[in-house]
Amino acid sequence: MAASKKDQISKGALVAFSRNGYSETTMDTIAETANVAKGTLYYHFKTKEELFVYVNQKGVEMLIASVTEAILDQSISITERIFHVLDEHLRFFADNRELCMLLLSISGDSQRDRLIGTLLTDYFQMMESFFTELQQQGRLQADLEVRTVVSSLFGMVGMTVLRKMFREEPVYTDETRHTLLILCARALGINIDKGVEHHE
The missing domain is CATH 1.10.357.10 (Tetracycline Repressor, domain 2)
Structure with missing residues (x-):
């Protein structure tokens, strides 16, 4: 379950970064693109970097x-x-x-x-x-x-x-x-x- 969520977040982040660039992409944007709760996102990744x-x-x-x-x-x-x-x-x-x-x-x-x-x-x-x-x-x-x-x-x-x-x-x-x-x-x-x- 954890691995699949991490993969889901990774795919969403890839789309967000490629569309908006690194500077303009926020953790909120990534959570929305990946369709995960912000708590789930921060559980797997503490920072955007x-x-x-x-x-x-x-x-x-x-x-x-x-x-x-x-x-x-x-x-x-x-x-x-x-x-x-x-x-x-x-x-x-x-x-x-x-x-x-x-x-x-x-x-x-x-x-x-x-x-x-x-x-x-x-x-x-x-x-x-x-x-x-x-x-x-x-x-x-x-x-x-x-x-x-x-x-x-x-x-x-x-x-x-x-x-x-x-x-x-x-x-x-x-x-x-x-x-x-x-x-x-x-x-x-x-x-x-x-x-x-x-x-x-």
């Missing part, structure tokens, strides 16, 4: 789990895995609109933005480890700085998704996937074959 951290931490953990599955998929070639990782980012953000808005939007609130950056540390470390391994295997150009590669890929997918959301356009489309895969391939100096594009 604590709830904000929880919501985003859960989201980052979901992103890491999604991308890790693609990284570790031994049933496909390493080139296919690289593009599967990119594709998984696009799929994840398309399926988690509110979370995408929270993780990718710059609010101007330095405390909030710094907190998001801290929460994404594990994600970036995982991605940098993957691309460092590729570089050591000679599959990624030796003169590329891995940190910049990872940040660029994250930004490329993230900003594409955000713009489509703001314009109320479909996010996970064949055209978008194809374009991102081609851009990624050319940027990393990887030859792409047709089979990679249609990996599901």
Whole structure:
């Protein structure tokens, strides 16, 4: 019962934060959006910041789990895995609109933005480890700085998704996937074959 209430609150908070921003969201707003009593809300989360951290931490953990599955998929070639990782980012953000808005939007609130950056540390470390391994295997150009590669890929997918959301356009489309895969391939100096594009 407690776990389901906490999950209900978390989902309501995610919607409230993505709609109103961190500064403009109150605990009252979250309780109303989550359809729970204020006493129930405060039983699980003492402050708005604590709830904000929880919501985003859960989201980052979901992103890491999604991308890790693609990284570790031994049933496909390493080139296919690289593009599967990119594709998984696009799929994840398309399926988690509110979370995408929270993780990718710059609010101007330095405390909030710094907190998001801290929460994404594990994600970036995982991605940098993957691309460092590729570089050591000679599959990624030796003169590329891995940190910049990872940040660029994250930004490329993230900003594409955000713009489509703001314009109320479909996010996970064949055209978008194809374009991102081609851009990624050319940027990393990887030859792409047709089979990679249609990996599901």
